[in-house]
Structures are given as C-alpha cells and as structure tokens.
Amino acid sequence: MRLPTRPICLSLLAGLLAACDTGGQSDSTAMIGDMPVEETVPRGPNNGRLLVDGGFVLELAIHETGVPPEFRAWVTEAGRPVAPGRVDLQVTLTRLGNRVDEHDFDPQGEFLRGDAVVYEPHSFVVTVDAGYAGRRLHWEYESFEGRTRISAEMAEAIGLETMVAGPVVIDETVTLYGAIVPATDLVREVSARFDGVIESVPVALGERVGAGQTLATVESNESLQSYLISAPIAGVVTERNANAGEQTGGRRLFTIVDTSTVWADLAVFPGDRDRVRVGANVTVAPATGGAGIDGTISYIDVLAAANQAVTARAVLDNSSGMLAPGTYVGAEVQVAAHAVPLAVRRSGLQSFRDFTVVYAKFGDEYEVRMLELGRQAGDWAEVLGGLDPGTVYVTGNSYVVKADVEKSGASHDH
Known part of the structure; x- marks a missing residue:
C-alpha cells in the first residue's frame, strides 16, 4: 500500500515504523516500552566522554565554541593530570558509506587538540587509540545522530522516493499574473454576403461547429435566390444574432472562436521589465488546477497601461480545453538558466536542529546531511556543501524519515 504524500497522523506513523530497526539509537540511549531514554554516559569536567582503562582516564570532547568543531582531549592517571606531550593519540571516525576520517592530536596547553574538523553530522563509530608510557590503549563506541534504519519493504509501504544528487539546470523564474484571452487570429465575425431574409438557423449559441458547416440559409433581397452562410473556421459559436x-x-x-490555441496576456511591472524577453519559456497554471501548460512569450507591448504594467503575451496550446478565455491565471516565466554541479529536489528538504538537511540513503539506513544551499528556484536547490555528488537521498515523503529519526531520540554527542 502506498501512502498519500500529505502528512499522516503521528499515531499511524508510529505504527508503520514500529517494525523498523531504529538505527538512530547509539550506545547513549535505551528503550523503555516504545520510548527512547538517555543512558548515563560518564562525563568529565569538560563535558567530554570518559574512556577508562584502570587508573588511566581519557576525556574526549568535540569542542565548537568559537571554532569549527574539533576534538580535544584531557588525560589523567590515578586522578592526576598527565602532560599532553606524553600521550600519543589518534581518533578514527567511520561514517555511513565507509567514509573514514583520521584525527591526529598535538599538545596545546593542558590538552590535546585534534588536527581536523569534525564535520556534520556527528554520527559515526569512534575508534580511539592511545599510547602512553609504553602501553597501547584502545576504545570503540558508537555516536549516532540523525540516523535511522528502515527496511526496503517498509520504505515501499510508506512511499519513500529517492534519487541521486547530481548536476541540474536551475531555471530562474518570475511570477506574473494576467488573463486568458482568445487568439484574435482564431476569431471570425460572420455576416451575410447579400442582405436578405433569414430562412433558417440550424446552429445554437455555444455549439461547436466545423469549418464549412452551415450556419444559416438566407434568401437574397435582390435575386430572391437562397444561399448558405458557412462557418469559415472550426470553433464555438460565441455570438448568434440571427433568427428565421x-x-x-x-x-x-x-461570432466563432477557436479556443484550441489561446493567449495568456500577462502584466509585467517595471521591476521585471528588463528580465522578461520575447521567446522566454512560460508555464501557466490553469484556474481549475492540475499540471501547468507550457508556452513562450511571443510579444511584449511597448505601451504601459494605467497601472504602469506592459502586457507580455504567451501563446498556449489549449487542445485540452483547460484554459477558458476570461479566466485569471498565474504564470512562471523563465528569465535565466543556471547550470549547477550539484542540486537536490526541494521536496526532500527538512529541518534538523539549526540546519536544512536531506536524508541520505545507504542500503536500509538513512542519515541527515547538513546542506549549505545556494540559489533555489522551481523544484531545485543548489548545494554548495554538505553532500557528495552521487549520493542517493530521499525526495518524496522525507518527513516520514524525519519523524522516525526524532522518535529514535539519538542526541548530538559532544
């Protein structure tokens, strides 16, 4: 069963995801019933995690006050500080996708300082190796955030959609408003060639007629001969001023109007005049809803109306009949196209802490990727940082992944 894309109630969501293994759990969380709770992680005076081997204690913390996130470590033995220069320390971070970050440390004052940025998300398996006084010490623990596990069957059931992040052409548009009008070259006004008495009128107002179809029979006043008035084009009879x-x-x-092609006359105000050009692509949203109808700007008036707007005209295929002349419409007009090396669909964007994120997919595991965004237009957002090209990420129903991550309760561990 595929769920609708609109938000579903949290109770239903919780039920659907109950079968999932919530990989967002780290070794700092446990479960009571269905709710995650924080376990006590030993912390030192610098709020770092304490790693203990006998009387040797290493406090490891991620420090990000006034600097990009970096590791810092403090060492004691038997409760007494150990000079940082006496400790050889390396930290290895293993991330989803088998990405491995190596962090070496140098003494700085009373602590050891990591030599690399701990970039977001702070979600990894941490391996710590230390050398001190001829001893080798080793610790390993999980520190996960923004991560969850959803089986392939469950992902299909809840309608998760994914795609691969890569290059995109982002169309920059402006929004214009106007009205649908008949194309004047598809409007015909019909009169009698010779005045006379109308004998019959076989068509009704609003009737669709074909080219050459009889509209009326007239007896000429001069020749007293009857002749036919025929439709010059196919279309709809929008005016009938004839009776037997x-x-x-x-x-x-x-009057006969062919509405298979119509015009959208759009108001262009001074702020957009230098951006809208003849030949620009335009998408008009029908008043009845549904998919937009594409066309091009064929003409821009040189005279401004009383409201200071000029008219830009788009020629539109209306064979579907969705655009009724006289209705007001909105339109998106392309004013520029930007080729960017990396972009994501805006439908996949979610909030996480203070970041805008997408959820990257690795097998049946999903994890946040904090994004630095550039220009945004239409369906796309340019990515300047935080995501590797070629990453599979969630585009549809990403709010379900967000809800499961929040349900898992994994925290930002420093």
Missing part, C-alpha cells in the same frame, strides 16, 4: 424571418440588415450574425 429576420432581415440580415448588414449586421454581424455570428
């Missing part, structure tokens, strides 16, 4: 027994009187008898 009347004189034609030189007046317009019918």
Whole structure:
C-alpha cells in the first residue's frame, strides 16, 4: 500500500515504523516500552566522554565554541593530570558509506587538540587509540545522530522516493499574473454576403461547429435566390444574432472562436521589465488546477497601461480545453538558466536542529546531511556543501524519515 504524500497522523506513523530497526539509537540511549531514554554516559569536567582503562582516564570532547568543531582531549592517571606531550593519540571516525576520517592530536596547553574538523553530522563509530608510557590503549563506541534504519519493504509501504544528487539546470523564474484571452487570429465575425431574409438557423449559441458547416440559409433581397452562410473556421459559436424571418440588415450574425490555441496576456511591472524577453519559456497554471501548460512569450507591448504594467503575451496550446478565455491565471516565466554541479529536489528538504538537511540513503539506513544551499528556484536547490555528488537521498515523503529519526531520540554527542 502506498501512502498519500500529505502528512499522516503521528499515531499511524508510529505504527508503520514500529517494525523498523531504529538505527538512530547509539550506545547513549535505551528503550523503555516504545520510548527512547538517555543512558548515563560518564562525563568529565569538560563535558567530554570518559574512556577508562584502570587508573588511566581519557576525556574526549568535540569542542565548537568559537571554532569549527574539533576534538580535544584531557588525560589523567590515578586522578592526576598527565602532560599532553606524553600521550600519543589518534581518533578514527567511520561514517555511513565507509567514509573514514583520521584525527591526529598535538599538545596545546593542558590538552590535546585534534588536527581536523569534525564535520556534520556527528554520527559515526569512534575508534580511539592511545599510547602512553609504553602501553597501547584502545576504545570503540558508537555516536549516532540523525540516523535511522528502515527496511526496503517498509520504505515501499510508506512511499519513500529517492534519487541521486547530481548536476541540474536551475531555471530562474518570475511570477506574473494576467488573463486568458482568445487568439484574435482564431476569431471570425460572420455576416451575410447579400442582405436578405433569414430562412433558417440550424446552429445554437455555444455549439461547436466545423469549418464549412452551415450556419444559416438566407434568401437574397435582390435575386430572391437562397444561399448558405458557412462557418469559415472550426470553433464555438460565441455570438448568434440571427433568427428565421429576420432581415440580415448588414449586421454581424455570428461570432466563432477557436479556443484550441489561446493567449495568456500577462502584466509585467517595471521591476521585471528588463528580465522578461520575447521567446522566454512560460508555464501557466490553469484556474481549475492540475499540471501547468507550457508556452513562450511571443510579444511584449511597448505601451504601459494605467497601472504602469506592459502586457507580455504567451501563446498556449489549449487542445485540452483547460484554459477558458476570461479566466485569471498565474504564470512562471523563465528569465535565466543556471547550470549547477550539484542540486537536490526541494521536496526532500527538512529541518534538523539549526540546519536544512536531506536524508541520505545507504542500503536500509538513512542519515541527515547538513546542506549549505545556494540559489533555489522551481523544484531545485543548489548545494554548495554538505553532500557528495552521487549520493542517493530521499525526495518524496522525507518527513516520514524525519519523524522516525526524532522518535529514535539519538542526541548530538559532544
């Protein structure tokens, strides 16, 4: 069963995800019933994690006050500080996708300072190796955040959609408003060629007629011969001023409009005049809803109206009949195209802590990727940092992954 893309209630979501192994759990969380709770992780005076081997104690913390996140470590033995220069320390971080980060340490004052940035997310298996006084010490622990596990069967059931992050052409658009009008070259006003008495009118107002179809029969006043008035084009009879027994009187008898092609007359205000150009692609949203209809700007008026806007005209295929002349519409007009090396669909964007993220997929595990974004337009957002090209990420129903990550309760471990 595929769930709808609109938000579903949290109770239903919890039920659907109950079968998932919530990989967001780290060794700092446990479960009571269905709710995660924090276990006590030994902490030192610098709020770092304490790693203990006999009387040797290493306090390891991620420090990010005033600097990019970095590791710092403090060492004691038998409760007494150990000079940082006496300790050889390396930390290895293993991330999803088998990405491995190596961090070496140098003495700085009373602590050891890591030589590399601990980039987001702070979600990894931590391996710590230390050398001190001829001894080798080793610790390993999990520190996960923003991570969860969802089986392939469950992902299909809840409608998760994914794609591969890569290069995209982002169309920059401006929004214009206007109205649908008939194309004047597809409007015909029909009168009698010779004045006379109208004998019959076999068509009704609003009727669709074909080219050459009889609209009326008229007896000429001069020759007293009957002749036919035929439709010059196929279209809809939008005006009928003819009834049997009347004189034609030189007046317009019918108007026929072909709405298979229509115009969207759009108002362009001064702030956008230098950006909208003839030939620009435009997508008009039908008033009835549904997919937009594409066309191009064919004409821009040189005279401004009383509201200071000029008219930009788009020619649109209306064979579907979705664009009724006289209705007001909105339109997106392309004003620039930007080729970017990496972009993601905006439908996949979610919030996580103070970041905008997508959820990267590695097998049946999903994890946040904190993004630095550039330009955004239409369906796409340019990615300047935080995501590797070629990463599979969630584009549809990503809020379900977010809810499961929040349910897992894994915290930001420093």
